[in-house]
Amino acid sequence: MALITLRRNFCHLSDFRIHGALAALRNHPINHVHKVSKEQLHPWFCSVQYEPFRIHFHHACYKKFHLQNGNELHPVGEPAFSQVHDWNKFEQNLKNEDEQIFYRRLNEFTSSEEVLSFIKTLETLPDAMAAGALQRICEVEKKGGDQRLPKEILESSVFQALCFQFEREPSQLSNSGLVTALQALIWLHVDTQSSLVLNLVAECQNRLKRGGLEVHDLCVLGESLIRLQGPGCVTLELIIYQLQGAKLEVFTPEDIVALYRILQACAEKVDQHQTFLNTINNFSLSIVSYLSPKSISQMLTALVVLDQAQALPLVIKLGKYVVRHIPHFTNEELRKVIEAFIYFGHNDRFFIKALERHVAAFCLTLDADVVSKIMEYCSRKLILSEPILNAVAETFVSQSEKLSPSQISELIEPFGKLNYLPPNAPALFRKLEHVLFTHFNYFPPKTLLRLLHSCSLIAHPPVNFMGKIFSPFFLQKLQGKLVILSDTWI
Secondary structure, eight states, X not given: OOEEEEOOOGGGGGGSOOHHHHHHHHHSOHHHHHHHHHHHSOGGGGOSSOOSOOEEESSGGGHHHHHHTTOOOOOTTOOTTGGGTTTTHHHHSOOHXXXXXXXXXXXXXXXXXXXXXXXXXXSEEEHHHHHHHHHHHHHHHHHTTOSSOOHHHHXXXXXXXXXXHHHHOGGGSOHHHHHHHHHHHHHTTOOTTXXXXXXXXHHHHHHHHHTOOOHHHHHHHHHHHHHHHOTTOHXXXXXXXXXXXXXXXXXXXXXXHHHHHHHHHTXXXXXXXXXXXXXXXXXXXXXXXXXXXXXXXXXXXXXHHTTOGGGHHHHHHHHHHHHHHGGGOOHHHHHHHHHHHHHHTOOOHHHHHHHHHHHHHHTTTSOHHHHHHHHHHHHHTTOOOHHHHHHHHHHHHHHGGGOOHHHHHHHHHHHHHTTOOOTTHHHHHHHHHHHHHHHGGGSOHHHHHXXXXXXXXXXXXXXXXXXXXXXXXXXXXXXXXXXHHHHHHO
């Protein structure tokens, strides 16, 4: 396994909570350790400031690189600092518990700068952990909404050192390190035509052809190639073929969801994969209880895209766990869950009760698209839920300025279809009338007619808008819209 060796300030060793360091501190008084470090370590190791970043690779092919950069490689088997061998034991032999500490620390960071600063304090880093660091950088950048890495991160010596190993010696990387690094770099929008990405893709293809990738690695690689080359790439077919040959029992729940996402990207070939999908759908019944809210939402979305109407037992079981997770869904996840329930016609009184509690408590902070989807669900399933309708009415009165014409129509129309007047009906219709007077010309003709018709159904006819509706301009606009629609149908 390839290792990245990173020089760092000895003073920051305590920043990383490791068993080796703690053991050394127990065996030596603080003053004694400080004295030993001054007398017996190389000068740069105790410097109060960071030296220029250096990287050691434990491969002969890097000797020239290090000599050019002022580094002298120590002979194999002869540690540079024999007096502090215990202190460096962590960096040289990372054990499972140390890996857990590493990833726990990594997940605490909320910016790319924090991740790179942490990596800089380490001496050696297995490639899988280096890939994990890239993945964490990817995660924090995605949370920030950035599409590309900032220039200062790309030009950072630490970031470049991480990438250097992956570019020069991809054949020395572990399977996990290889596919994870490729995945992170693609998500970070690193130049897809760079030698770094091309070398990693080529190595992945070589290992794939040899059949050397495990199930999880195949799933990661499949999603990466979809993002990089699209669902039509030839390599993806080989990945799906190898996944079909694997036993589903060796898949983790996350791998199963990733498999659904891969097949979702190839929805046009669903007929070719239907037998495999039937097997996955049946097996997934046994893992639903282990899925996170995000995974449940993604699985339901895939079932919709793949038109898995025959998977209703799976949809029903997923629905039972949706009830438990409603408070934990993001706005987008909840919207997709409700969209799936509309598609499959799923209705569950426990789901409605949980949704009522959630909407009543958080309606003012829910995204408008989510509220619209909830109202569509109630309208289509003819669910007269007073807590939901009352909360939506209050939301409209307080936030109508933030809504688009289509969203306004989606929120108001169900009141007419369900023949329900909320307690704040006077305020609701005053606000609606104000919005229509102010933005009348922004409403598409058919949307406006549906909206006004809904008001008529609950004894609020649009008397003040009759003149505008029957004006020549509006009728011509409506007729033009209908002509366009008829041409589309033809």
